[in-house]
Amino acid sequence: MESKKKSKKKSRIIIRSVLIFLLVVVVGVNIALNHFSEVITAYFTKMDVTSKQAVTAREQSKKLVEQITDEGIVLLQNKDNTLPIKTDAAKKTKINVFGWSFTNPIYGGTGSGSTDTSTAVNPKAGLEAAGFEVNDKLYNDYVALNMQRPIVGMDGQDWTIPEPETSFYTADRMKQAKDYADTAVIFIARSGGEGADLPVSMDGPDTFNPKGSQQGPTGQKFGNRDDLDANKHYLELSNREKGMVEAVTKNFDKVILVVNSSNTFELSWVKDFSQIKSVLTIGGPGQNGFNSLGKVFAGKVNPSGRTVDIYAKDLLDTPSMKNFGNFDYVVKNADGSYSQAVDSQKVRLNYVNYAEGVYVGYRYYETAAAEGTINYGEKVQYPFGYGLSYTSFKQEMVPGSLAWDDKNISVKVKVTNTGAVAGKDVVELYYSAPYTGKLEKSSIVLGAFAKTGEIKAGESQEVTLSFKVEDMASYDTNKAYTSKGGYVLEQGEYKLMLMNNSHEKIADIGSKNLSQVIYDSTARSTDKQTAVNQFDSYVTGEGSVKTYLSRANKFANFNDIDKNEKFTIKTADGKATVDVKGKLVDTSFVQLVNDKRYTVPADTKTSAPTTGAKNGKKLKDYTGIDYNDKSWDALLDQLSVDDMVNLIVHGGYKTVELTSVGKPATVDYDGPSAISSFISKVKVSGISFPAEVVVASTWNVNLAEAMGQCIGAEANAYGVTGWYAPAMNIHRTAFGGRNFEYYSEDGLVSGKMAASVTKGYQSKGGYVYMKHFALNDQETNRTVGILTWSNEQAIREIYLKPFELAVKEGGAKAVMSSFNSIGNTWAGANTGLIKQVLRNEWDFKGMIDTDFYMNGGGISAYPYMVFELGIRAGNDTYLTGVAPVGVPSVNTKSNDTLWALRDASHNMLYTVANSGAIKNGLSTDKPMWVKITIGVDVVVVLAILAGLVVSFRKSRKKEEVAV
Known part of the structure; x- marks a missing residue:
């Protein structure tokens, strides 16, 4: 009996222990959930695309997607007027399409710029909607191969190209196709995305690695290793594709080539096949852009797109390609061996030299041809700004319309449709500035452009083109005319040319001998502060570019700009050696980089700012208040130190709520082609717009602005305020992994498009984060803070130009800084870039967010982002996308840091105060997962407590009975 009592008592103790343990677990889980609440909320947040507002906005977006692709398709060749194809309303027009990619095309790109295209219109549906009947037997034969689109992007890269072997094109299959229709289409696609640049050699570990992993080359499931030809690059015909082209041209005399790639594809091989009559490029057409392909084929749309990059016959031949890719700094060891140079945090020191200077894309080819250095026809397939139409146009200056004074240039151009069908045309105005040898200059530069509306056959339209005289000034990096650097309009003859493209002149518009103007004591009219050299301390000295490409003596130093050497270095573990291409540096250079990256200067402020004041101010009262108005101080004084820290360190896909000043939380999402919630469990996006390169190919700024308006309307429907877009880095080479989300090789085209998209989006109450600021023009080594070397002239005239226009003309309110370094300093800590040039x-009045940030709490993913x-x-907030993991700790004992936090808070509050977020009020509603958790907590805790109460009551009764 006694043992039975002891047993029951023991059981009660065990039950109580279990219940108490469960209570501790519940408390611990709730602490963890609270700690990770932000990332959990982001994960479970789902964009509502079903509301009436969202449905209406999405339908408008779909219409505009098609309009953009209608004008963004570029017709590159059209021999024998093969296109358009005559269709019969009474019956479908039959057509064959060759190429596996036709069954699995490219709609955009990968990474943070990717969008949901699960319901997108495929090219087969696009052709069928236009009245074509596609050879289903051939189509299904491709589908039956069970090939997959390889991974290209942040989750690894597999650069094998999914096309069947030449044996696929049997005599029976080709006979069936010939019997079906006499027209053949060849469809070729290439992908690109965030995380990797496109291979310049289709072989080796950089292309295919069966043991690969995330952020690196991976293995292909179905093989086709025979396509990995070391003598070929990713943007030319693969061996299998060449076999397909040969099979098709052997059997068909009327062939149309469609290139589905946002990266410039090498097309010099087309001349070897006379059967290929027409060539067009569609880029990444987005949600329903493939409908435009069918309409162009049928002649329902007259193509009016123009190239936004020059098409070199050999894409590896450009000056930029001499310094593109992976280059290592190496140090010499005491034993005479070489090792990879690393900083104090073990981050590899890599670099890229922009040694071509201002001679990017057409600026090099047109200038080299003008100097007699190259034979243009041997080097260039299609000029910049080139595109064909189904009709013909005549462009001529309206007599007496040229107005050219000391400040402005304006001219009217009459465009007449001299053909038989209606169409749109692009008007391009270029200028030529005198080359004296003191400042580098392209022989021609695009000064202005315009897109006509639709012009009926025999009718005309007038367009006006204008730009400022000071826009023709060149930047004096080396101080030939200035003491501190600056813009200079050199004395000499300036010419204006109306041109079909960068190479074909229509007419000389006018010329003028201008006097020298140096913008050193006074700023250009669009600048608040006079431009002087701001990057000397970052891009000069050891490790920098020593020789930049010069036009002098017909580019005599062309072969001198590639100073990268080959080294055999030890691997990090010291167990093996590998060959690398790079530059030898000594330890003083490594120490310099360490100092720039990790040394925080001593405080200069002797007191801290006021915090936690009770002034009763609310952010809603500051809408429309000038940024420099003194009344902001009263609001900023109310912020506690914790308020400022919380606002700044939690900038991933949002800005946080601050009840002390009545600031609402905002939701900020990616990406350049649509509002995208790719960080959520359910990955949903807004309507996928065409890749930015397609938008630029329209040369229609009105469509770009309408795109911004449509995405802004969608953002309002989804409860989104900030948009991580537009992206506007430069197509420095054809091989940039993210070229799909950048506009062009030209800063003016990129900037005008970006400014228009920005203006459109912000008109709906949101703010854009223009990105990636700046010189983030390749993916290779970007996350190790690659040291990007350029000179101030190229930085300003080429790489900063799009951002400048987005701020000055588009009114951009937010910026995303970039991973890379400019010279020896991380872009996000580059005072010359952020404080001097931008602000x-x-x-610029607005806020700056970093690119993805994980550098805190024991994590040092990007330790150089200090x-x-x-x-x-001046980098205000930090994109801590998996907060609280990787969130920085803040030295709140530093007065300088506290004042910087206050300035950053001012920038962020000003931006939000002037956005539509203020109208939405405070975000006090708890997320659904929190409500569910609270409900579960209540039930579980009550159950545990009830169990403990019952247990203790039973124990007490037993004790009373015993007494």
Whole structure:
């Protein structure tokens, strides 16, 4: 009996222990959930695309997607007027399409710029909607191969090209196709995305690695290793594709080539096949852009797109390709061997030299041809700004319309449709500035452009083109005319040319001998502060470019700009050696980089800012208040230190709520082609717009602005305020992994498009984060803070130009800084870039967020992105996408840091105050997962407590009975 009592008592103790343990677990889980609440909320947040507002906005977007692709398709060749194809309303027009990619095309790109295209219109449906009947037997034969689109992007790269072997094109299959129709289409696609640049050699570990992993080359499931030809690059015909082309041209005399790639594809091989009559490029057409392909084929749309990059016959031949890819800094060891140079945090030191200077794309080829250095026809397939139409146009200056004074240039151009069908045309105005040898200059530069409306056959339209005289000034990096650098309009003859493209002149518009103007004591009219050299301390000295490409003596130094050497270095573990291409540096250079990256200067402020004041101010009262108005101080004084830290360190896909000043939370999402919630469990996006290169190919700024408006309307429907777009880095080479989400090789085209998209989106109450600021023009080594070397002239005239226009003309309110370094300093901590150029020169008023940030709490994914240096340089908030993991710790004992936090808070509050977020009020509603958790907590805790109460009551009764 006694043992039975002891047993029951023991059971009660065990039950109580279990219940108490469960209570502790519940408390612990709730602490963890609270700690990770932000990332959990982001994960479970789902965009509502079903509301009436969302449905209406999405339908408008779909219409515009098609309009953009209608004008963004570029017709590159059309011999014998093969296109359009005559269709019969009474019956479908039959057509064959060759190429596996036709069954699995490219709609855009991968990475943060990717969008949901699960319901997108495929090219087969697009052709069928236009009245064509596609050879189903051939189509299904491709589908039956069970091939997959390889991974290209942040989850690894597999660069094998999914096309069947030449044996697929049997005599029986080709006979069936010939019997079906006499027209053949060859469809070729290439992908690109965030995380990797496209291979310049289709072989080796950089292309295919069966043991690969995330962020690196991986293995292909179905093989076709025979396509990995070391003598070929990714943007030319693969061996299998060449076999397909040969099989098709052997059997068909009327062949149309469609290139589905946002990266410039090498097309010099087309001349070898006379059967290929027509060539067009569609880029990444987005949600329903393939409908445009069918309409162009049928002649329902007259193509009016123009190239936004020059098409070189050999894409590896451009000056930029001499310095593109992976280059290592190496140091010599005491034993005479070489090792990879690393900084104090074990981050590899890599670099890229922009040694071509301003001679990017057409600027090199047109200038080299003008100098007699190259034979243009041997080097260039299609010029920049080139495109064909189904009709013909005549462009002529309206007599007496040229107005050219000391400040402005304006001219009217009459465009007449001299053909038989209606169409749109692009008007391109170029200028030529005198080359004296003191400042580098392209022989021609695009000065202005315009897109006509639809012009009926025999009718005309007038367009006006204008730009400022000061826009023709060149930047004096080496101080030939200035003491500190600056823009200079050199004395000499300036010419204006109306041109079909960068190479074919229509007419000389006018010329003028201008006097020298040096913008050193006074700023250009669009600058708030006079431009002077701001990057000397970052891009000069050891490790930098020593020789930049010069036009002098017909580019005599062309072969001198590639100074990269080959080294055999030890691997990190010291167990093997590998061959690398790079540059030898000594330890003083490594120490310099360490100092720039990790040394935080001593405080200069002797007191801290006021915090936690009770002034009763609310952010809603500051809408429309000038940024420099003194009344902001009263609001900023109310912020506690914790308020400022919370606002700044939690900038991933949002800005946080601050009840102390009545600031609402905002939701900020990616990406350049649509509002995208790719970080959520359910990956949903807005309507996928065409890749930015397609938008630019329209040469229609009105369509770009309408795109911004449509995405802004969608954002409102989804409850989104900030948009991580537009992206506007430069197509420095054809092989940039993210070229799909950048506009062009030209800063003017890129900037005008970006400014228009920005204006459109922000008109709906949101703000854009223009990105990636700046010189983030390749993916290779970007996450190790690659040291990007350029000179101030190229930086300003080429790489900053799009951002400048997005701020000055588009009114951009937010910026995303970039991973890379400019010279020896991370872009996000580059005071010359952020404070001097962006804020002081361009008068930018807004906030700056980093690119993805994980550098805190024991995690050093990107240790060179030092918080203290960034915040002091004016980089306001940090894209901590998996907060609280990787969130920086803040030295709140530093007065300088506290004042930087206050400035950053001012920038962020100003931006939000002037957005539509203020109208939405405070975001006090708890997320659904929190409500569910609270409900579960209540039930579980009550159950545990009830169990404990019952247990203790039973125990007490037993004790009373015993007494």
